[in-house]
Amino acid sequence: MTTLLIDAQNVSKTFVLHQQDGLALPVLDDVSLQVAAGECVALVGPSGAGKSTFLKALYANYLVQAGTIGIFHRGAWVNMATALPHQIVEVRRHTLGYVSQFLRVIPRVSALDIVAEPLVEWGESQEAARVVAGEWLARLNISERLWSLPPATFSGGEQQRVNIARGMIAPRPILLLDEPTASLDAANRAVVIALMQEAKARGAALVGIFHDEATRDTIADRLFTVPLARRLDTAKELTA
Numbered sequence: 001m002t003t004l005l006i007d008a009q010n011v012s013k014t015f016v017l018h019q020q021d022g023l024a025l026p027v028l029d030d031v032s033l034q035v036a037a038g039e040c041v042a043l044v045g046p047s048g049a050g051k052s053t054f055l056k057a058l059y060a061n062y063l064v065q066a067g068t069i070g071i072f073h074r075g076a077w078v079n080m081a082t083a084l085p086h087q088i089v090e091v092r093r094h095t096l097g098y099v100s101q102f103l104r105v106i107p108r109v110s111a112l113d114i115v116a117e118p119l120v121e122w123g124e125s126q127e128a129a130r131v132v133a134g135e136w137l138a139r140l141n142i143s144e145r146l147w148s149l150p151p152a153t154f155s156g157g158e159q160q161r162v163n164i165a166r167g168m169i170a171p172r173p174i175l176l177l178d179e180p181t182a183s184l185d186a187a188n189r190a191v192v193i194a195l196m197q198e199a200k201a202r203g204a205a206l207v208g209i210f211h212d213e214a215t216r217d218t219i220a221d222r223l224f225t226v227p228l229a230r231r232l233d234t235a236k237e238l239t240a
């Protein structure tokens with residue numbers, strides 16, 4: 001039996017550029033996607049098709065104008081398109097993880113604590129979370145001498161690996177991944193692929209953007225082409 005964890009139906013999103021005379025840019029037009037536990041779906045489509053926008057809409061970073069974004073959270077469906085801010089925080093804490101391309105560095109917080117934080121929010125003690133955070137950093141080849149430092153001065157690849165550890169450490173049932181292997185060398189890419197495979201094996205649903213075809217072929221069970229929305233020229237056309 002397949003257990004659905006994501007059920008997005010008829011999602012539409014138009015950006016209105018207020019500084020450009022109200023120019024309307026429809027990006028998502030009636031997009032529907034369902035993802036089951038243990039499945040990895042790769043979003044594909046030409047540059048600008050709306051892959052990142054769709055991922056951010058699933059995470060409720062963007063408000064959508066139409067459609068529902070069902071996320072299966074603790075035994076019930078939550079529509080992220082209409083959820084209240086405190087519900088969104090709750091869903092993100094326990095159910096829905098997001099691995100972006102770049103680490104948002106928190107000043108004066110060590111790499112170890114940045115990685116441990118989501119596990120603490122998930123319910124682990126600080127001490128236990130720090131132990132697991134060390135294991136993740138070690139696995140992602142972050143030298144132990146860096147663990148106590150804030151990652152602001154880390155290299156791009158080091159920051160990305162800290163970010164991956166932070167995004168994946170809590171065993172959330174759903175993971176959204178925006179180019180998780182973009183600036184990694186082959187050895188670290190292999191580690192991240194293994195981590196994603198382990199997440200799938202524990203029953204997580206993964207939705208990702210993987211421009212690297214080898215990574216995509218290894219991890220994705222199926223491809224989902226984000227359809228190109230019909231582009232409008234001005235906001236006026238929206239109401240015409």
Ligand SMILES: Nc1ncnc2c1ncn2[C@@H]1O[C@H](COP(=O)(O)OP(=O)(O)OP(=O)(O)O)[C@@H](O)[C@H]1O
Pocket residue numbers: 015017025027045046047048049050051052053054
């Ligand atoms: N915050 C925003 N405000 C206005 N327009 C945006 C915003 N975010 C994205 N867009 C526009 O929406 C379209 C889709 O962008 P998006 O980043 O989702 O594409 P993508 O398929 O992920 O592209 P790529 O493969 O190049 O990363 C683009 O035309 C982009 O300019």
